[in-house]
Amino acid sequence: MLSVAEARERILGGLQPVGAETVSLPEGWGRVLAAPVAARLTQPPADVSAMDGYAVRAADAVKGARLVVIGAAPAGHPFGGELGPNQAVRIFTGAAVPTGADGILLQEDAESGADGVLVQEDVHPGRWIRRAGLDFHVGEALLPAGRRLTARDIGLAAAANHPWLSVHRQPRVAILATGDEISLPGDPMGAGGIVSSNAHALAALVRAAGGVPIVLPIARDDAEAIAAAAQSARGCDLLVTTGGASVGEHDLVQSALGPAGFALDFWKIAMRPGKPLIWGRLGTTPLLGLPGNPVSSLVCGVVFLWPAIAALGGRPGLLPPLRTARLGAALAANDQRADFLRATLKRDAQGQWVATAFPAQDSSMLKTMARADALLLRAPHAPEAPAGSSVEILVLDELGL
Numbered sequence: 592m593l594s595v596a597e598a599r600e601r602i603l604g605g606l607q608p609v610g611a612e613t614v615s616l617p618e619g620w621g622r623v624l625a626a627p628v629a630a631r632l633t634q635p636p637a638d639v640s641a642m643d644g645y646a647v648r649a650a651d652a653v654k655g656a657r658l659v660v661i662g663a664a665p666a667g668h669p670f671g672g673e674l675g676p677n678q679a680v681r682i683f684t685g686a687a688v689p690t691g692a693d694g695i696l697l698q699e700d701a702e703s704g705a706d707g708v709l710v711q712e713d714v715h716p717g718r719w720i721r722r723a724g725l726d727f728h729v730g731e732a733l734l735p736a737g738r739r740l741t742a743r744d745i746g747l748a749a750a751a752n753h754p755w756l757s758v759h760r761q762p763r764v765a766i767l768a769t770g771d772e773i774s775l776p777g778d779p780m781g782a783g784g785i786v787s788s789n790a791h792a793l794a795a796l797v798r799a800a801g802g803v804p805i806v807l808p809i810a811r812d813d814a815e816a817i818a819a820a821a822q823s824a825r826g827c828d829l830l831v832t833t834g835g836a837s838v839g840e841h842d843l844v845q846s847a848l849g850p851a852g853f854a855l856d857f858w859k860i861a862m863r864p865g866k867p868l869i870w871g872r873l874g875t876t877p878l879l880g881l882p883g884n885p886v887s888s889l890v891c892g893v894v895f896l897w898p899a900i901a902a903l904g905g906r907p908g909l910l911p912p913l914r915t916a917r918l919g920a921a922l923a924a925n926d927q928r929a930d931f932l933r934a935t936l937k938r939d940a941q942g943q944w945v946a947t948a949f950p951a952q953d954s955s956m957l958k959t960m961a962r963a964d965a966l967l968l969r970a971p972h973a974p975e976a977p978a979g980s981s982v983e984i985l986v987l988d989e990l991g992l
């Protein structure tokens with residue numbers, strides 16, 4: 592069986608970022624830049640005042656001096672003239688500093704009268720002046736390709752005078768749930784039936800990772816039905832199946848898709864939950880076959896699907912970040928499969944994470960998945976671990992899950 596790391600390398604190695612599209616600035620939030628953003632102007636474009644007050648020559652603006660006010664410079668209306676000795680120009684925040692001035696007398700430090708303005712505090716050269724280019728200069732690289740845009744980035748791109756952005760298309764991920772026993776939430780159910788939760792949970796995960804989920808109708812445990820459903824995923828960037836991955840005679844994904852052109856790369860990995868993972872290609876469409884057990888499909892979604900969508904979406908090499916925590920309760924020695932245990936997190940007195948695995952880890956139990964804050968990683972053959980020892984965790988909240 593392949594290790595988790597090797598399986599992930601093979602999956603990510605087979606994926607190329609999808610193409611770019613142009614979106615308006617407000618549509619850019621959460622999208623991944625396909626081209627770097629450089630400043631289209633210098634900000635601020637000239638020396639400007641950072642305060643409301645008076646533009647002055649610092650040499651004249653000493654405490655007790657009286658200056659003649661020769662004009663005004665509101666923001667957006669530069670003063671055309673030049674300051675001479677013992678002169679001042681009324682100025683407002685953001686307005687260009689008039690020629691001849693080299694400091695700003697704060698309004699609160701001035702007393703305005705009929706015969707000019709009385710200086711009540713010394714002004715030093717450069718005081719309250721924002722120099723041209725303080726924020727950025729024209730041509731300066733501001734945002735790199737591959738960055739998932741935050742609200743702050745959108746503000747920066749707008750300030751740099753970009754009405755449009757080139758971003759990666761959102762990867763289209765088809766999700767195909769298989770099984771005779773499953774039905775959609777709310778639909779009538781047969782005896783021994785179970786509600787299909789996998790496709791919905793995976794669709795939400797696809798969204799969190801920056802993709803667009805396309806949930807296909809449920810395919811019965813029948814080779815033709817599975818093959819027909821999978822055909823409708825051609826044109827998607829990735830096809831994800833759930834169920835039918837294991838060794839039972841009704842576990843059909845591989846055998847149903849073989850005649851339709853499915854080429855297997857690998858099947859089965861040393862991981863719990865998630866052993867019967869499938870990776871290959873249906874024609875040109877990459878196919879990730881997740882196990883049917885609900886927790887197995889979601890945990891494999893975190894470990895393999897999340898970074899696969901990141902890679903397709905223009906962020907190759909991005910993996911769910913690992914954090915460290917202390918163990919809240921002892922764990923027994925592990926066997927040959929890497930474990931991803933559902934765990935709760937709390938902070939100790941020093942503010943460090945303490946991770947405690949749920950005692951029951953059956954891969955059908957979604958309630959513990961929903962209540963977990965983290966997945967706690969256990970390497971294959973890890974020795975017994977006492978409470979307090981250091982462990983690696985994946986914080987689910989950080990991934991938007």
Ligand SMILES: Nc1nc2c(c(=O)[nH]1)N[C@H]1C(S)=C(S)[C@@H](COP(=O)(O)OP(=O)(O)OC[C@H]3O[C@@H](n4cnc5c(N)ncnc54)[C@H](O)[C@@H]3O)O[C@H]1N2
Pocket residue numbers: 768769770772773785786787788789790833834835836837838839842864865866867881882883884885887954
């Ligand atoms: N003899 C063996 N049996 C099993 C093995 C094995 O190695 N030898 N592996 C086990 C492991 S581990 C897993 S995981 C499961 C995965 O099997 P499949 O991927 O073939 O999944 P199914 O048999 O179709 O379903 C398993 C389980 O999950 C439920 N299910 C399926 N689809 C959904 C859905 N969309 N939403 C909610 N629940 C779903 C299904 O009803 C079953 O209860 O195989 C073990 N067996």
Ligand code: MOO
Pocket residue numbers: 862863864865866867882884887954
């Ligand atoms: O891998 Mo299965 O996912 O142990 O339940």
